[in-house]
Amino acid sequence: KMCIRDRFLEFAISLVQECGQIILEASKERYSKINKIYEKGENPSDLVTETDKIVEELIKSKLNSKFPDHKFVGEETAAAAGKHHGLTDEPTWIVDPIDGTTNFIHWFPFVAVCIGLTINKEPVVGAVFNPFLNQLYTARKGNGAYLNLNTKLPLSSPNPPITLPSSLSQCLVVSEYGSNRSSTTLGKKFRSVHSLMSKPGDVTWGKKNAGLVRGIRSLGSAALDIIQVAKGEADIFWEIGCWEWDVTAALVILRESGGIMVNGNGPNEEPFNILGRKYLAVRGGSSCAGDETVEQSQLRLVREFW
Numbered sequence: 001k002m003c004i005r006d007r008f009l010e011f012a013i014s015l016v017q018e019c020g021q022i023i024l025e026a027s028k029e030r031y032s033k034i035n036k037i038y039e040k041g042e043n044p045s046d047l048v049t050e051t052d053k054i055v056e057e058l059i060k061s062k063l064n065s066k067f068p069d070h071k072f073v074g075e076e077t078a079a080a081a082g083k084h085h086g087l088t089d090e091p092t093w094i095v096d097p098i099d100g101t102t103n104f105i106h107w108f109p110f111v112a113v114c115i116g117l118t119i120n121k122e123p124v125v126g127a128v129f130n131p132f133l134n135q136l137y138t139a140r141k142g143n144g145a146y147l148n149l150n151t152k153l154p155l156s157s158p159n160p161p162i163t164l165p166s167s168l169s170q171c172l173v174v175s176e177y178g179s180n181r182s183s184t185t186l187g188k189k190f191r192s193v194h195s196l197m198s199k200p201g202d203v204t205w206g207k208k209n210a211g212l213v214r215g216i217r218s219l220g221s222a223a224l225d226i227i228q229v230a231k232g233e234a235d236i237f238w239e240i241g242c243w244e245w246d247v248t249a250a251l252v253i254l255r256e257s258g259g260i261m262v263n264g265n266g267p268n269e270e271p272f273n274i275l276g277r278k279y280l281a282v283r284g285g286s287s288c289a290g291d292e293t294v295e296q297s298q299l300r301l302v303r304e305f306w
């Protein structure tokens with residue numbers, strides 16, 4: 001039996017697919033009018049193209065005619081208004097027309113159109129489409145997460161071939177540099193990255209100068225980073241500074257894959273807040289490392305660490 005949330009997801013899927021085609025077409029016309037590049041506000045590393053705006057307007061108007069009572073939060077709408085909405089309990093579509101705008105400009109093929117829906121402030125539907133790789137990720141709360149509508153997430157062995165990590169030293173982390181290039185912000189991020197890559201002389205962490213984690217990757221799209229964790233191809237995602245439109249759709253997919261997201265805030269945690277701009281996610285799994293599950297130990301170790 002089809003429930004109303006299936007219809008929401010179905011509509012989100014049709015929108016991300018339609019917009020994916022627009023994004024692909026536009027990417028062929030590099031640097032022409034459709035891809036005129038703007039620097040947002042005072043930050044020249046935060047880019048927006050004509051295509052971001054066209055796609056967001058299209059999604060907004062189609063959602064509005066289909067679901068006139070629903071609210072809308074979009075990256076470019078918020079930027080144009082110079083302010084952000086708080087979330088209400090109303091059904092609210094949270095949209096990033098192009099997550100990975102810099103990638104889109106450079107044809108670095110990690111680009112995603114993201115449509116998420118919250119009801120009672122809870123993310124319940126997510127559709128993320130990467131038109132460059134033709135990969136569609138979808139989930140509805142309680143119904144599992146899928147790649148291209150039929151492959152369940154997380155992917156299972158032999159793809160990816162590795163099993164769940166049992167310690168941080170077996171974890172592949174995805175994180176982003178972000179668009180805030182102030183030396184204070186970057187200083188904090190790089191200190192964390194430095195300590196993750198090198199934890200010298202501490203017997204707890206094994207060999208001297210071994211990395212605390214196995215490696216750190218950065219795809220340039222927070223949504224697709226989170227998807228890597230949902231797929232099981234990365235173990236931990238951490239970013240401070242991205243926004244709710246970068247994470248909402250991917251968060252539904254992550255949770256439906258068994259993954260967990262918390263505030264990426266360090267030891268003094270507040271309850272998870274999707275508007276909090278600090279996100280830490282770990283891959284799901286049931287096996288235990290000692291008394292705790294793998295997720296619990298990942299969360300504990302990473303929280304202690306930041």
Ligand code: LIP
Nearest residue numbers: 098099100101176178179221222
């Ligand atoms: C980008 C994020 C990326 C983050 C950048 C930027 P955009 O989103 O996905 O992870 O580090 O600061 O916010 O602007 O391409 O939609």
